[in-house]
Amino acid sequence: MTPVELSRTVLHAVRRAVDEGELSVTVPARAVVEPPGPGGWGDYATNIALQLARPAGQPPLLVAEVLRPYLAGADGVTGVQITGPGFLNIALDGAASVGLVQRILREGLRYGHSDALAGQVVQLHCPHEVRAVVVADAAARILRSQGALVRTSCTARPEPEWESVLGVRVDAYGGPDAPAPLDAHGGSDAPAPVDVVTVRPVPAPTDPLPLGRDAARWALLQPAAHDRPRINADHLVQREGNPLFRVRYAHARSRAVTRNAADLGFAADPGRVPDAAHVEALLADHPRILTAAARDRAPDRLARHLVTVADAALALLPAVLPCGEEKPSAAHRARLALAEAAGTVLAGGLALLGIDAPDHL
Incomplete structure (x- = not known):
């Protein structure tokens, strides 16, 4: 439940x-x-x-x-x-939490993807500004994860570095009525768009490209559209005060405990995990967050959710592996499964934001 x-x-x-x-x-x-x-x-x-x-x-x-x-x-x-x-x-009933973890591990990075917005055709149109283009790109990814047909357009062709460094993709350039609508496979057989949305967040105060793809995208996407983004080296530091680091570190740690568990001779087996209701609740809420972020064209909602999931997962991870001479038990296997599920949600969410989730940090 x-x-x-x-x-x-x-x-x-x-x-x-x-x-x-x-x-x-x-x-x-x-x-x-x-x-x-x-x-x-x-x-x-x-x-x-x-x-x-x-x-x-x-x-x-x-x-x-x-x-x-x-x-x-x-x-x-x-x-x-x-x-x-x-x-x-x-x-x-513990069966509910077990089923949740089983579902996440079964669906992998597509956990939370749905047909909630199937049948909707959305055009995201943005000015020629780096933050607007990145937000439109991420919003399009999230909308597609919910079954919407999406095209993006910009008033002018994005700078080559925005594409090569930041990984943005824009379908057409000019006015919002310039491009042909796209189907789910990038073709042109979809019906005319029914929802034209102008994406115009507060512009970036400085050039984010020196931060590199992952940190730059996070810096532009994590604040709400009406907030001024901070473009500085804080997004690159490897410490807890950096939310992007915590998200990627929690994912990498979830992968590390899986490797360490294999070395100890045991694997994940979903089961009841006492005192983990907070983690389970956040994982269960992930599909709703994705749908809400898609409907609101708000990648920042997903970014903030990932920070919350990461913080909860980091509190769980120290108890996953046996200590000292302790033998792996059913509780360790269940906690490992929950940790793997949390890592999967983090990786899938980062992918929708266009950010890499490395297995090692």
């Missing part, structure tokens, strides 16, 4: 309590679910009882007690406990 699905389950529990006359509230549009904090329990926690206490005219603990049996009986939920002032802590 993904966080989005669990949020719907929580809202359904509220709706059932209202229908049964146990609560007198308006069912909210959204229920926040997140990994439990200190002193919590289970896989996720929600503050829905605290949110509804005032409109219900009841103490949060009482609201939580009302909602608890409705949540406990939901499919995929194995237990519900109340902690603190009224937080509902929820344990899920």
